[in-house]
Amino acid sequence: MPTQTPLKILLVDDEPPARERLRTLLGDIAGQCPVEVAGEAANGVQALEFLQQAAVDVVLSDIRMPGMDGIELASHLGRLDRPPAVIFTTAYDNYAVQAFDLNAVDYLMKPVRAQRLLAALQKVAGQRPDSALFAGIGQVVRGGGRTHLSCHERGRLLLVPVAEVLYFKADLKYVTARTVEREYLLDESLTHLEEEFPERFLRLHRAVLVARPALAGFEKAAGDDAEAYGWALLRGVSEKLPVSRRQWATARAELTA
Template identity: 85%
Template sequence: MSTSPVAPLKLLIVDDEPLARDRLRALLSDLAVQLPSEVVGEAANGLLALEILREQTVDVVLADIRMPGMDGIELATHLGRFEKPPAVIFTTAYDNYAVQAFDLNAVDYLLKPVRAQRLLAALQKVPGPRPDAALLAGIGQEVRGGGRTHLSCHERGRLLLVPIAEVLYFKADLKYVTARTVEREYLLDEALTHLETEFADRFLRLHRAVLVAKTALAGFEKTAVDDAEAYGWALLRGVPEKLPVSRRQWAPAKALVKHA
């Protein structure tokens, strides 16, 4: 009785070092008899990887942790929003707290130089657990020394990236948060409190439901009459909207603009 051949694992290799990508390709070729695989693409950072993944479906992403542009940890955060997220196996030259934390949460990693049998053992875990989003966010801030470079959201079946540098403000409404850029709004599945913590150096809380980019503040005006929603209003650069400012945040926000 014949058995159907095992479909090869489809992989994407993400590393800013061409030699590291070449080594992974060579190892995968050596392991082909034990575990058939197909490398469908390579990328030098997370942003380029996401471009490929808009067109290609893969089973596994082999991602370096430290890369310019978008690192592997942030890439994994965005992959977690896919309808069918690929498994992520991290590769790194750093045997430190980050990879230990991933290991404790059953997310595999490979230390460079990657060894064939270690790579095989990692791939044999697929499909396996997916990275925990909260853990990724916390470790990512420690590794890169700051928050994510992009946020992501789904719109009409597509994953959209929102550069943090372009966000003027975040406004919470029920379970969603709206991110506003000069061009448009994006609906995010994020918590305002988490955004405030992650991007404390860039955004200021104006109101229980509003965070504003410090560089977007242009000025303030007091409400003409008693208003339950706001003590005053913040004026922004680049957009006509006004944002509510609570009594508690009025003085800190005005002081920030005065000393800018």
């Protein structure tokens, strides 16, 4: 392999011995593929926090991790200005490897072997992944909703815990996510969010989804109120959300179920 700038690598695994083994393997193959371990993280949230401060070329990530797993991490990496290539490392073979065939992404079974790791790194050297591709990996492989949503704000990638969202409200091409503390502007589809989190969020209106635990009550709208048939009252904030005539009975039934 010709002389080249070392690949900057972030190691992501909740088990320190696993990260140490990868460091050792990377040292073993450094003569064939120059690398530099830029940092380590124990889960996806820590990895994204690190990547706010430093760019890397490759993320070597475990899949099963607490807080945020590797599949969800990959979906958020696609939103970075310079998304790194991702190589998954896992002890499990039940993540439907055949479900994605990516030139810039590989899937290594633990215990990872030096030659297999070398082949994966040589595959991604000098390449850039397709950010749109990463956005789709999560739903295909992990089969469930994300734990966090992400958005850009003032040049930074912010994570929004889904469990803290009180409601989503659509406005033109964007969706606002509201927590007790503040609002976040997401580049998401309300329909997609409804499909991804059907157990947590309830449709109130064509432009509004509410978190079921956030519902505190309902009140009928005034007869001349053209915006809504009724209003949903929320826990933690004073705002009211519009409820359409079509959704009124279903929404009210949530509090009596």
